[in-house]
Amino acid sequence: MSSRPVAIVMGSQTDWDTMRHAVDVLAELEVGTDVRIVSAHRTPQRLYDFAHGAVDAGFSVIIAGAGGAAHLPGMIASMTRLPVLGVPVQSAALSGMDSLLSIVQMPAGIPVGTLAIGKAGATNAGLMAAAILANQDAALAARLDGWRAIRTAAVTERPEGAEG
Numbered sequence: 001m002s003s004r005p006v007a008i009v010m011g012s013q014t015d016w017d018t019m020r021h022a023v024d025v026l027a028e029l030e031v032g033t034d035v036r037i038v039s040a041h042r043t044p045q046r047l048y049d050f051a052h053g054a055v056d057a058g059f060s061v062i063i064a065g066a067g068g069a070a071h072l073p074g075m076i077a078s079m080t081r082l083p084v085l086g087v088p089v090q091s092a093a094l095s096g097m098d099s100l101l102s103i104v105q106m107p108a109g110i111p112v113g114t115l116a117i118g119k120a121g122a123t124n125a126g127l128m129a130a131a132i133l134a135n136q137d138a139a140l141a142a143r144l145d146g147w148r149a150i151r152t153a154a155v156t157e158r159p160e161g162a163e164g
């Protein structure tokens with residue numbers, strides 16, 4: 001496996017505050033990432049080169065985050081067989097509903113695994129990428145199990161401040 005098996009792309013610098021959560025969780029799991037800005041609208045040639053070169057570049061999973069008219073994940077998926085996880089970035093005008101609907105409703109044959117809007121979606125995209133890779137990597141599977149066990153143990157049975 002490549003030392004950077006997950007490509008994380010986003011439509012704009014302004015998406016970084018959201019997409020860094022995918023990078024962070026993958027770093028915790030010791031999964032290497034390659035992070036770039038790629039836009040179907042603003043840098044179409046970069047998008048084409050990235051998507052067509054993704055397999056040869058050694059990527060196993062692509063996470064693509066975009067907001068508004070979020071065509072990026074679907075356009076990437078149209079040009080590679082690699083699994084593409086789409087993160088709808090929260091937009092100012094429509095709170096991310098535009099991003100979500102732009103990403104989720106793909107035509108049959110060109111799948112994008114669509115996550116939740118915003119930070120939770122970016123974190124879960126990272127975890128899902130790790131879960132895909134863990135099928136072929138026992139050490140990563142153990143790290144992912146450990147990561148989940150720590151979060152489970154941190155949830156107290158009773159809410160703090162409740163009586164009885």
Ligand SMILES: Nc1c(C(=O)O)ncn1[C@@H]1O[C@H](COP(=O)(O)O)[C@@H](O)[C@H]1O
Nearest residue numbers: 011012014039040041066067070071072
């Ligand atoms: N949705 C897309 C694409 C695309 O889909 O290719 N490229 C940029 N964008 C989005 O435009 C929003 C506003 O971008 P700016 O803040 O740079 O104006 C960002 O959320 C970005 O993902």
